Amino acid sequence: MGVGKILLRPQETVSRAESNQQQGDFMRKQWTKAERISLSMLDRLLTTQGTRPMYCPDIVDSPDALFLIGGEKVAIECRYVTSENLMKFMGRFPKKDSVYEVVLPREPHLWVKDAIEDKNRKIEKYMANTGSTEAWLLLHSSPYHSILTNGDNDTITRTLLTVGTYLVKHHFTRIWFAELSNSSSELIEIFGPGIAKPSLDWDEYVATFTPDYPHDTYWFSPTTVQENDEVGKHTNINLNNLGGKPIGLQPLDPKYKLDYSYLSDPERHAGKSLTYRFYDNKPDY
Incomplete structure (x- = not known):
């Protein structure tokens, strides 16, 4: 099994992205801060489980990362998890120097469902671009919306995150969720081998x-x-x-x-x- 660490992408390894951009297919040259942190968390968790991945620094978009695990290529795609209605509110954010109290229905299963639907249609492209044998989805909280807060609702929230992975057909082998808030940084697997479908209605x-x-x-x-x-x-x-x-x-x-x-x-x-x-x-x- 290969050994490697998640690192910031070196500037000299952007040739693949530059080549695609010149051909009219725009690709980013680096991760967002949330993606970098989430991928580092996944790397550390896999390492503690005895499966330390090898990272390909030349892949930062479509998919967002490529891990080599036990000689197999795994495409990793990242995506934030939040409410579509909250996103619409933030898109038309009110005037400066105003404070808004927002009451948001807690529906993490539907937030996960929407995220999976958004990325599942691109799986064939991710795997074709990298020659991967499988694809994983790495979900993470958004900068303005924490989901796991170490509060009284965390137990049911974790269950609902997994419920969401069963609300839509998809081809991801494993799905993870990373909470990136300052008060609760945690990575959990919500779909994959050994993760049973919840009975919660x-x-x-x-x-x-x-x-x-x-x-x-x-x-x-x-x-x-x-x-x-x-x-x-x-x-x-x-x-x-x-x-x-x-x-x-x-x-x-x-x-x-x-x-x-x-x-x-x-x-x-x-x-x-x-x-x-x-x-x-x-x-x-």
Whole structure:
């Protein structure tokens, strides 16, 4: 078995990407920060399991990486995991120096499903480009949306991540998830040999929240904070005082629609609990 380490790609090894770009097929010359960290985490985990991969530094796009494991080539493709509705909100991000409280339905199984669907159609290309015998999908959290937080919901979240890998047919041999938040950096395998299909039923799980719906609340802002120049002085900022505007995002699951009328209640920060009211919104198909 070959031995190697995950390293930043040397500048002199970009010839393959440059050649493809000249032919009109644009390819990146380096990984994103999230990809680099996720790949390093995967390398370390495999090494601790006794399968230290050998890394090909000339591959950084389509697929994002190539591992040599036991003489076999494995194409590694990376992709962030988040809610499509949250992405749309971030795409039309509000004006500068505003703070927004975003209520996001917790549906990690659907986030994984969307990510797999996005990448599965490109597997043949990944394997043809590298001569790989199999393809792995390395999912990771986005910079603004942590998924595993070491909180009370982590156990069910881990199960739902695996549930998502069974919601769509795909040809990935193994699927991993890397949580990249500062408070919880962890890599787990959510699909592969020895990973059983969970028996959890999503609708039954949601029913246990009645009249609520699984959700999390996040704060987002393009606000600039300046450090206090005076030695020994600290600046305390209360986000509530910056006029946070509540935004309620709808679930990706078309069977449910949430009633966010309570967000307009001026007393919601005065000890009032945030309550979800939802109803079945059966799709037409």
